[in-house]
Amino acid sequence: MEKTIYIRMRNRVQVKPEESLLMKDIAQIIAGEEIYGQLAALQVLKVTPKDHIHIIDVMKIIKYITGIFPEYEVQAVGPPQTIIEVIYKKKGMSIPYFFLVWFLLFFGAALTIMNFHEDVSMQIVHQRLYWIMTGKEVAKPLLFQIPYSIGIGLGMILFFNHVFKKRLNEEPSPLEVEMFNYQQSLDQYVILHENKESVKHLDDH
Template sequence: MKKELFFALEKTAYAKGPRVPLYSICSVYGATAQPLKNVLIPLKGAATTVTALDVMARIAPLYPDYAITNLGPTECRVFMQHSPGSPLLKVLKVMLLCLVMFFGGAVAIMTFHEDVSMSQVHSDIYAFFTGAEQENVPVVSVPYSIGVAVGFVMLFGLYRRRKSRPTVLDIDIHNYENQLRDYLAAQGNRPDG
């Protein structure tokens, strides 16, 4: 009776070079892992799909007396990590991105308020509650502005909560990453790509 060896591929993995160690893309059970520490899987580009058959082909010569079984996904998408650039350049990019987002968001909000005549709405609210007509009403505009800011903070979860619940943004990012991974895996299995 043959001994058994089980492995489970990860869905995605990241490599720092043109070859990825086997233990970075899958977990192996049922045998000593010592011979597997030196097994490297070659990558064909910036994103490579490694199948369970590729892994079996690498493991089988090391364990000829074992029955090899895959317990996980049938393929793993391996992405080549690029070397990080200059830390100063990274900080400058983040600062530029923050400025663009801040001013872009400010212009979008101001354009929306101009389209719906928000200053007139604030004047109407003030007149409704006080009976006095006034053109600029900071007593209504300031709380409204604070409420918009607090709403953004709460929506995107920019403050720490005691409970570790995902925010709306966290869920959208998770869904996007899953869809991107599935798409890239499908593209990697095409005969032409």
């Protein structure tokens, strides 16, 4: 333990433009007290204004550390790379653009639901159910249509597990799970294509 440094690379680190990344920012470190402070303060990367994504490979970190502390052995656990994502200041959303997106999403969703109901003949189903339960034939069985419409809205709230920004419970919603899977796939793609150490071409020397 005395001559061993343990590092665990973080999966993703978000930084601001022109920020300096230290060793403690990209990895968890276990080392002796005599070198921990110096090791944690090592500068690994200086973000330039043109950067968007960086991949820091653990092999480069091990080489960097052993070059400064040659008498120590470096043991790496966890992810083999850290994705450095540069976060730029977001521009404020314009009001006309917000209402345009809201308009498209609202009416797009409404048309989708109406087309689905037309395909499955939902109104006829409601009419038939009303006739079975009451023995009367009506063109608009509001007794079923109104609760059904309210149920669609409540069902969407329960499905997405959010009311505006408030979460209903601690369980992730299906949308959050899909977003997580998408982010994992995106990270894997970035690692394979942005990390030059991951792919070796035949004409490389």
